[in-house]
Amino acid sequence: MAAIAARREFFETMVIADYDLARAAKAVPDGDPRFVAAAVDASDSAAIEALITEHRVTHVLNAVDPRFVLPIFGAAQSAGVDYLDMAMSLSAPHPTHPYEQVGTALGAEQFAAGEAWRDAGRLALVGMGVEPGLSDVFARYAADHLFSEIDEIGIRDGANLVVTGDDGEPIFAPSFSIWTTIEECLNPPVVFESDRGWFTTAPFSEPEIFEFPDGIGPVECVNVEHEEVLLIPRWVPAKRVTFKYGLGSEFIGVLRTLHQLGLDRTAPVRVKGVEVSPRDVVAACLPDPATLGDRMTGKTCAGTWVKGTGTDGEPREVYLYHVVDNAETMAGYGAQAVVWQTAINPVVALELLANGTWSGTGVLGPEAFDAVPFLDLLTAYGSPWGLRDSTA
Amino acid sequence: MAAIAARREFFETMVIADYDLARAAKAVPDGDPRFVAAAVDASDSAAIEALITEHRVTHVLNAVDPRFVLPIFGAAQSAGVDYLDMAMSLSAPHPTHPYEQVGTALGAEQFAAGEAWRDAGRLALVGMGVEPGLSDVFARYAADHLFSEIDEIGIRDGANLVVTGDDGEPIFAPSFSIWTTIEECLNPPVVFESDRGWFTTAPFSEPEIFEFPDGIGPVECVNVEHEEVLLIPRWVPAKRVTFKYGLGSEFIGVLRTLHQLGLDRTAPVRVKGVEVSPRDVVAACLPDPATLGDRMTGKTCAGTWVKGTGTDGEPREVYLYHVVDNAETMAGYGAQAVVWQTAINPVVALELLANGTWSGTGVLGPEAFDAVPFLDLLTAYGSPWGLRDSTA
Missing domain, CATH: 3.30.360.10 (Dihydrodipicolinate Reductase; domain 2)
Structure with a gap:
């Protein structure tokens, strides 16, 4: 994602955070002063919120395993910033009819927070990788x-x-x-x-x-x-x-x-x-x-x-x-x-949000927005x- | 093995040892004073030797995973008692031609000690389960x-x-x-x-x-x-x-x-x-x-x-x-x-050793002994x- 974003102009700073600082530092494109590496525990909402505040972050892009969706989503909500992810909060099978009925659906806990996001005037764009995305x-x-x-x-x-x-x-x-x-x-x-x-x-x-x-x-x-x-x-x-x-x-x-x-x-x-x-x-x-x-x-x-x-x-x-x-x-x-294909789509989405082509509030999926500018910009990315x- | 041996008369005492004393105690047949439960770490030769000495053991029957063959085999050798197992010391593949040539063979480390066992006048009867056995x-x-x-x-x-x-x-x-x-x-x-x-x-x-x-x-x-x-x-x-x-x-x-x-x-x-x-x-x-x-x-x-x-x-x-x-x-x-079939054969062998029908010194396999008394006694066991x- 960093390597793709490095070729674009739409942002001032991108903070690449990982549990392992060395791993984050490795993802920073050589010689591009807009990128910063940071260490953070993705399961620790308070630490993520502190990182958001420290770097005056406007958009949190969650790119880790879906077990960490809720702490990151919650940290963005508490900090009052926009949020994107590439996978939604995990499901739980139906207790008695697992192969017939939905128990807790993928993303159910995120959609439950939709009104709060809308009221706060903030956007959570969920499932914005390649699939979903x-x-x-x-x-x-x-x-x-x-x-x-x-x-x-x-x-x-x-x-x-x-x-x-x-x-x-x-x-x-x-x-x-x-x-x-x-x-x-x-x-x-x-x-x-x-x-x-x-x-x-x-x-x-x-x-x-x-x-x-x-x-x-x-x-x-x-x-x-x-x-x-x-x-x-x-x-x-x-x-x-x-x-x-x-x-x-x-x-x-x-x-x-x-x-x-x-x-x-x-x-x-x-x-x-x-x-x-x-x-x-x-x-x-x-x-x-x-x-x-x-x-x-x-x-x-x-x-x-x-x-x-x-x-x-x-x-x-x-x-x-x-x-x-x-x-x-x-x-x-x-x-x-597969890594590259997953990475390019959220960068395109971030650029559309940064330049105002896409805008909205609440918890929304990619299909809530006009598809044409997205597909055109993806093509423009090569x-x-x-x-x-x-x-x- | 204990349940099978409990119906026979050929021994005075059988010490059932396990890493977990409760597991050993569970294997002791109800009301049979000949059985004793003990705790021992099968990877600790010195502890096994101490147990042999404490109970004046004459035969050590190794019934644990083959990774523990060498410490148990070594403890019996040091203590100067007879030894039986149901699986032999582990192999190591040939370093360059694993699927053509034998590296370290199963039992190689045991057979290497054969002369020492013979010189000591003691028997290690190896591979005496059902297969091998x-x-x-x-x-x-x-x-x-x-x-x-x-x-x-x-x-x-x-x-x-x-x-x-x-x-x-x-x-x-x-x-x-x-x-x-x-x-x-x-x-x-x-x-x-x-x-x-x-x-x-x-x-x-x-x-x-x-x-x-x-x-x-x-x-x-x-x-x-x-x-x-x-x-x-x-x-x-x-x-x-x-x-x-x-x-x-x-x-x-x-x-x-x-x-x-x-x-x-x-x-x-x-x-x-x-x-x-x-x-x-x-x-x-x-x-x-x-x-x-x-x-x-x-x-x-x-x-x-x-x-x-x-x-x-x-x-x-x-x-x-x-x-x-x-x-x-x-x-x-x-x-x-499968457990029972693996267990009955070493008990039959122990009885043949106890009554002198089978005897020998060195590191020997089951085929070093006359098969007829073994097969007859197996039949007599039902x-x-x-x-x-x-x-x-």
């Missing part, structure tokens, strides 16, 4: 410019990324936080239907083969719990909203095994006198996804598939998408594709989007 | 009574055990120490051939479907590192010796995933300020195999398949086996089948063995 912008664009009525909006995420080990053979190395991947893939996936509201299914439900563009090709996708399903129906009318992730059968197998062995659990277990969370151990055994770029090849695709009635009254089916090639992001930014029209 | 006894029996020349001895282990969860659905719950199962299944399997000596292959090599008796039926078996392959060729002439374990494809998948994610590693990783071994975390997440008996159904089979020339000079092929039904061991002893003759 750009995928929601695509949904709004489709509703405003391509469709008169929407039957289904399905976010579809797939990639052909391969990570090779020292011996040149492919290795198992997720390109995104394994903690979050386990969370979203093993939680009951949520689906929205206009006549039924939000409901859940069993993990890995409704497998389908989705054809991804730009040479990625067909990937098996399954339902996954994701913010778009909670966000889109609040602003974009659609009969059905889903999110399917192209995990592929190998990764699904790994996740099933972790679950079967109880290694996905976050509650600590006692091991020889110490207490650890099994999921944290899994994460500690795998390489840091951000460090994999130079051993990775391939492309990643985020996008929104929409089916319904076009503005001309005829049936229409499109896929709006954004493909990122790891070779290009490594060459241009030294960042791997990263265009695509539209595949597969209307029969 | 009974399987080695079967090999000796076949060589002495059924064959004039042996082409191959293949230990084959399979089961149809199922563990059900609270909802009555089958759950993943290994019936034997997961620590040891990971160790033996992910280490390079060792194979013996008379013209080549010992060599290794890649994990899960040479899959075959083996037909197990007594209704268990066909199970996919793969090469696994096991003591028999190191023990049998020292005393029983055979052109080839293998060990294949009927893991089944689901379990092989779980083990492959654990390896792929680095969760099989024993070296500690740092997780939020504490150090833990990933393999210990996996073990901590699974139920204790010894507690599964009342949720388990099915049978387990250990046995030795032998092919060669019979004593009549004709081609011969047999499978000598021992099947245990979980329902029977639970009803008779309150112990699950647990007969079987012979399937599949000579074409």
Whole structure:
């Protein structure tokens, strides 16, 4: 994010904060005096608020694991500044019908604070990464410019990324936080239907083969719990909203095994006198996804598939998408594709907020704003989007 | 083991020692004054030696994880008493050719002490459980009574055990120490051939479907590192010796995933300020195999398949086996089948040593002794063995 923002003029100062000051300092672009590194504990609201005050921060951009959404969101609210994140507060399954009914929904605790944010005249722009984020912008664009009525909006995420080990053979190395991947893939996936509201299914439900563009090709996708399903129906009318992730059968197998062995659990277990969370151990055994770029090849695709009635009254089916090639992001930014694709979207959003193109108060998703300036600015950043029209 | 030994007369006192005294006390049979519970750290040779002296112990029977073989073996040697175990000292892979050549073999450190044990006039009977143990006894029996020349001895282990969860659905719950199962299944399997000596292959090599008796039926078996392959060729002439374990494809998948994610590693990783071994975390997440008996159904089979020339000079092929039904061991002893089958064999061996039927000095495997009295006493304990003759 810092490397992308460093090429733009819209801000005076950006404070890069991490639990580990050295890690924050490493993210500071060389020789750019606008960047400052700081140490902060993301679970400590008071410390975050002090940092906001110290640097006279106007916007807090939360880029850490979703377990830290609430303390950071709360610190921004207390400090009276605007807030953005790329993942929303965590869900809890329904106590008796986990695979049928929603318990605590993703973001529920944030939306509950909506009125307080509105009254304070401040904005919390939630789910503003690539997915959620750009995928929601695509949904709004489709509703405003391509469709008169929407039957289904399905976010579809797939990639052909391969990570090779020292011996040149492919290795198992997720390109995104394994903690979050386990969370979203093993939680009951949520689906929205206009006549039924939000409901859940069993993990890995409704497998389908989705054809991804730009040479990625067909990937098996399954339902996954994701913010778009909670966000889109609040602003974009659609009969059905889903999110399917192209995990592929190998990764699904790994996740099933972790679950079967109880290694996905976050509650600590006692091991020889110490207490650890099994999921944290899994994460500690795998390489840091951000460090994999130079051993990775391939492309990643985020996008929104929409089916319904076009503005001309005829049936229409499109896929709006954004493909990122790891070779290009490594060459241009030294960042791997998935990290870079997640990072560029909140920077674009920050610039739109900074120049007043986007404005609002309360707790809002990306689809609450006009999609066109966002997509134009993304293209101006050098990263265009695509539209595949597969209307029969 | 205590529950089985309690029905026999061959000993005066049995000291059941565990790191956790309460766990040792639980194993003491009700109302039998011959049993004593004690606390001891199996990694502490001096503490074990003190316990040997305190109770005037004549035989130490090691029944803990193989990581503790050397301290217990060493304590018995220092104390000048006889020793038995059910698994031998651990191997280390060959530094440059792990899947072709043997590095440090299973039991190598124990066999290296053979002369010292012989000189001291003491016996270390190593690998005296069910596998290794009974399987080695079967090999000796076949060589002495059924064959004039042996082409191959293949230990084959399979089961149809199922563990059900609270909802009555089958759950993943290994019936034997997961620590040891990971160790033996992910280490390079060792194979013996008379013209080549010992060599290794890649994990899960040479899959075959083996037909197990007594209704268990066909199970996919793969090469696994096991003591028999190191023990049998020292005393029983055979052109080839293998060990294949009927893991089944689901379990092989779980083990492959654990390896792929680095969760099989024993070296500690740092997780939020504490150090833990990933393999210990996996073990901590699974139920204790010894507690599964009342949720388990099915049978387990250990046995030795032998092919060669019979004593009549004709081609011969047999499978000598021992099947245990979980329902029977639970009803008779309150112990699950795999635990019970592992326990009965060293008790039989102890009785043969106590009454002088078996005697010897040095570091010896079960196949160094006459098989007949062992098999007869096993039958007298109420647990007969079987012979399937599949000579074409």
